[in-house]
Amino acid sequence: xxxxxxxxxxxxxxxxxxxxxxxxxxxxxxxxxxxxxxxxxxxxxxxxxxxxxxxxxxxxxxxxxxxxxxxxxxxxxxxxxxxxxxxxxxxxxxxxxxxxxxxxxxxxxxxxxxxxxxxxxxxxxxxxxxxxxxxxxxxxxxxxxxxxxxxxxxxxxxxxxxxxxxxxxxxxxxxxxxxxxxxxxxxxxxxxxxxxxxxxxxxxxxxxxxxxxxxxxxxxxxxxxxxxxxxxxxxxxxxxxxxxxxxxxxxxxxxxxxxxxxxxxxxxxxxxxxxxxxxxxxxxxxxxxxxxxxxxxxxxxxxxxxxxxxx
Amino acid sequence: xxxxxxxxxxxxxxxxxxxxxxxxxxxxxxxxxxxxxxxxxxxxxxxxxxxxxxxxxxxxxxxxxxxxxxxxxxxxxxxxxxxxxxxxxxxxxxxxxxxxxxxxxxxxxxxxxxxxxxxxxxxxxxxxxxxxxxxxxxxxxxxxxxxxxxxxxxxxxxxxxxxxxxxxxxxxxxxxxxxxxxxxxxxxxxxxxxxxxxxxxxxxxxxxxxxxxxxxxxxxxxxxxxxxxxxxxxxxxxxxxxxxxxxxxx
Ligand SMILES: Nc1ncnc2c1ncn2[C@@H]1O[C@H](COP(=O)(O)OP(=O)(O)OP(=O)(O)O)[C@@H](O)[C@H]1O
Ligand SMILES: [Mg+2]
Numbered sequence: 001x002x003x004x005x006x007x008x009x010x011x012x013x014x015x016x017x018x019x020x021x022x023x024x025x026x027x028x029x030x031x032x033x034x035x036x037x038x039x040x041x042x043x044x045x046x047x048x049x050x051x052x053x054x055x056x057x058x059x060x061x062x063x064x065x066x067x068x069x070x071x072x073x074x075x076x077x078x079x080x081x082x083x084x085x086x087x088x089x090x091x092x093x094x095x096x097x098x099x100x101x102x103x104x105x106x107x108x109x110x111x112x113x114x115x116x117x118x119x120x121x122x123x124x125x126x127x128x129x130x131x132x133x134x135x136x137x138x139x140x141x142x143x144x145x146x147x148x149x150x151x152x153x154x155x156x157x158x159x160x161x162x163x164x165x166x167x168x169x170x171x172x173x174x175x176x177x178x179x180x181x182x183x184x185x186x187x188x189x190x191x192x193x194x195x196x197x198x199x200x201x202x203x204x205x206x207x208x209x210x211x212x213x214x215x216x217x218x219x220x221x222x223x224x225x226x227x228x229x230x231x232x233x234x235x236x237x238x239x240x241x242x243x244x245x246x247x248x249x250x251x252x253x254x255x256x257x258x259x260x261x262x263x264x265x266x267x268x269x270x271x272x273x274x275x276x277x278x279x280x281x282x283x284x285x286x287x288x289x290x291x292x293x294x295x296x297x298x299x300x301x302x303x304x305x306x307x308x309x310x311x
Numbered sequence: 312x313x314x315x316x317x318x319x320x321x322x323x324x325x326x327x328x329x330x331x332x333x334x335x336x337x338x339x340x341x342x343x344x345x346x347x348x349x350x351x352x353x354x355x356x357x358x359x360x361x362x363x364x365x366x367x368x369x370x371x372x373x374x375x376x377x378x379x380x381x382x383x384x385x386x387x388x389x390x391x392x393x394x395x396x397x398x399x400x401x402x403x404x405x406x407x408x409x410x411x412x413x414x415x416x417x418x419x420x421x422x423x424x425x426x427x428x429x430x431x432x433x434x435x436x437x438x439x440x441x442x443x444x445x446x447x448x449x450x451x452x453x454x455x456x457x458x459x460x461x462x463x464x465x466x467x468x469x470x471x472x473x474x475x476x477x478x479x480x481x482x483x484x485x486x487x488x489x490x491x492x493x494x495x496x497x498x499x500x501x502x503x504x505x506x507x508x509x510x511x512x513x514x515x516x517x518x519x520x521x522x523x524x525x526x527x528x529x530x531x532x533x534x535x536x537x538x539x540x541x542x543x544x545x546x547x548x549x550x551x552x553x554x555x556x557x558x559x560x561x
Contacts, residue, residue: 214409214410218408219424221369222396222401222420223395223396223397223399225393228424310369311369311389311392
């Protein structure tokens with residue numbers, strides 16, 4: 001009788017990792033056909049947009065804060081134009097002489113008209129139908145406090161009784177609080193989307209595990225170790241996640257650039273400073289990477305959990 | 312009893328129940344002597360597959376003790392079991408071929424799992440395919456193979472790594488008598504190289520084909536061992552062909 005093959009010499013066997021293409025073959029390549037890459041792509045795109053929005057708002061807020069930190073506005077609220085101009089001129093002079101004041105700038109009538117045009121219509125200010133206060137921009141050498149505002153109030157009280165002084169940042173207080181709510185909202189969205197992505201990946205990993213349960217059991221019974229088997233799924237899910245993450249990042253970036261371009265065109269001083277710095281871009285680039293890490297980790301935990309139920 | 316590394320398998324008062332049902336195996340005690348050839352027989356439902364599951368470490372018993380290759384495998388931590396499974400070759404009653412792998416890749420699986428390099432596994436797998444008469448179906452997937460062909464792939468996968476113990480559950484159930492005999496000769500050849508062989512079958516004709524074999528008979532989950540030879544195996548010298556084999560009808 002012919003001697004059975006390979007039985008003559010024992011093949012060298014070890015506990016080497018079972019990796020590479022051969023191991024990957026154990027799980028059928030569903031790849032793009034499956035929903036996982038697309039779910040991850042959508043999640044990453046949404047997360048990137050939410051994160052970019054939050055970061056941009058945070059930049060707007062901090063830029064505006066810095067710009068307004070030393071700024072105050074003096075309004076001369078007086079119906080009579082001549083009286084208004086007189087008090088404005090006195091106030092301007094008094095302020096310019098004060099040591100804490102860095103610069104004083106009367107907002108010219110033309111400028112005021114341009115600013116108010118959208119609300120009051122062309123030439124509305126000329127016929128005095130709507131009295132508009134005179135505005136003086138004051139910039140201090142130091143940050144504005146209630147204390148130094150009161151000093152300036154005292155300075156103007158007798159010479160220009162119609163003057164009212166406010167820190168510029170206080171005007172924007174409601175806007176700042178709205179911005180910070182939006183930032184919290186963006187952060188919450190990022191967290192929720194992250195959790196949803198993790199849940200989606202978890203479900204996908206479980207499904208993959210279910211359909212390949214027999215294969216896993218066979219490899220397990222042939223002496224495959226838990227880490228070996230987990231690695232097969234990590235690879236498969238990791239590949240899907242990288243693909244989904246890349247597509248999602250691309251979609252998110254397109255959305256950010258389009259939105260960014262539109263805000264740029266608004267040209268409003270309010271939106272200026274809402275651009276993203278390199279740290280922001282780095283954080284955004286980390287999102288798909290975090291997605292891949294979550295996907296791989298979830299796959300690993302799921303597979304290991306299922307294997308632990310086998311002897 | 313020997314104490315060497317290749318020490319056989321000992322069951323001591325092993326009982327197994329699935330869930331809360333009655334025991335499907337009760338008070339099973341025996342020793343598998345290294346290098347011997349065993350047939351496990353019994354009616355359908357007697358518990359043959361259940362006993363083999365304990366042997367190939369797919370199941371823990373509900374009670375009793377099992378030692379394998381000199382180690383108590385019941386208290387062994389989970390992560391040490393793969394090393395023991397790699398010393399076994401298993402032919403499952405339902406084959407359990409990986410459906411999306413070719414016959415070649417199915418047979419290569421145990422070698423790949425234990426880290427054999429690709430360059431080193433082509434020849435053994437090809438030879439094995441030739442030996443079970445499936446060279447022309449190397450690239451075929453299990454679904455396109457006949458029942459007997461699948462069985463031969465399953466057997467090739469079980470023996471490719473030259474295991475210390477081969478456990479085969481009805482390995483000839485789907486092949487014609489000629490092929491059955493040929494496969495039995497493969498098991499015998501493996502056995503002569505030192506592999507302990509355990510074949511579960513209810514084909515009584517098969518038992519007579521291996522004169523040196525020992526017969527283990529299960530009846531409703533109990534192992535009949537009237538002479539005590541299974542529990543306390545005779546010395547190796549007494550187990551040569553013609554001696555000490557328990558005839559099924561004694
Ligand atoms: N996973 C399981 N859960 C519950 N009961 C089981 C399970 N597997 C087997 N059984 C029961 O255990 C008993 C023994 O089954 P086993 O498969 O060991 O028999 P067998 O001797 O291999 O039969 P056959 O010759 O038909 O393959 C049977 O009554 C069966 O119904
Ligand atoms: Mg059975």
